Amino acid sequence: MSELIIWTYDWVPKGPRGFVREEAALPYTVRTVPFDGREINHLAHQPFGQVPFLSDGELQIFESGAGVLHLARKTDELMPRDPVGEAHTLQWAIAALNSIEMVSVPWWFLKMSGKEDNGLAGWMGLRLQQLERVLSEREWLVTNRFTAADLLMADVLRVSEVRSFGDRPATEAHVTRATNRPAFKKAYADQMAHFEAADAQRA
Template sequence: MNIHVSAFRWVPPFAQGYVRDLRVRWALEEAGLPYEATLIDPDVQASEAYREWQPFGQVPAFRDDAVEIFESGAIVLYLAARSEALAPADEAGRARMMTWVISALNSIEPFVQNLVQLDVFHAGEAWTVERRPQAEAMLCKHLAALGAWLGEREFLEDRFTAGDLMMTMVLRELANTGLLERYANLGAYVRRCTDRPAFRRALEAQLKPFRENEPTAI
């Protein structure tokens, strides 16, 4: 099977290790599926040819011998349906896996992104002084619920699945906020999942072209 995943040739340091092709790379590494990264730059990103593959010009986009799809959640679910490394074989187990993938994207990520947008893209702007405590409070409400469910479990269910992969990728964006220290079991969960060899391989695969294509200072 020939698998291609689009990824950026280079991004600024603050985004390195967080671009969403990492979600797909990790899933592929867990599943033991070889792939080729199609590296794009802003010109390719804006091109008509790329927009036929990814209508919004984002990454990742995915193709294999059977499909062309985009959106990291959709791609991870597609791979999970084809690999027992990412999902249990039984129908109930697969349904729970899908529930956690969607939960990560719908119940947690929007609140994480609200905070990240304030801290990264609007840092220092006066209006954030009042808005940030509200955004943090809403996020913490959801983190508390997630932490209560996780409890002392190793994973969200009785084994690692694509649901854990997606939830971990969403939660690790809070690394510089102090919130993962506040919810200790969630912080331990993220560390446990990102210690997996497949994640380490995926992260290195994303970072390697960033090092190789670092702009030269003039």
């Protein structure tokens, strides 16, 4: 098997810190690029200066959604192997990254910029309500099992400002189910430890 490396920053400011996932149940190591100078210090690997990106042997791949789908196709843990299950996992993964995150992240960005009149609030409410109806009828997005689509959707929805925007019990239950999984808890704890160690070093 090729060596899997997940690249992240050596340190990030306190606040919403990301996490590395364990769900694929594949062995991996973590390496870092410096947070300071991130706009230009790894453009050869990631043209938008972001993390994470992935090395899988000789292959390098950026965009966390693409990384998750790439890993999902290497293992049974994150994607059913039948054509319909695979197509629907792709469909809901893209829904998380496009139909939902396209609204929630810019809405959050405007909110953090201190805009009183957030011009995206109406659209945000509509999309989240449409998703609430879907999640009120099923436990997971695809074929009654946790998939890469749930991983990506829960990652979009677990942002605290998104969770506190409106009252959507089925969505809240989905986020809780996903983040209570042992793989999420381990990945989250590992990542927090990584950044806390970096805090100590910068202090």
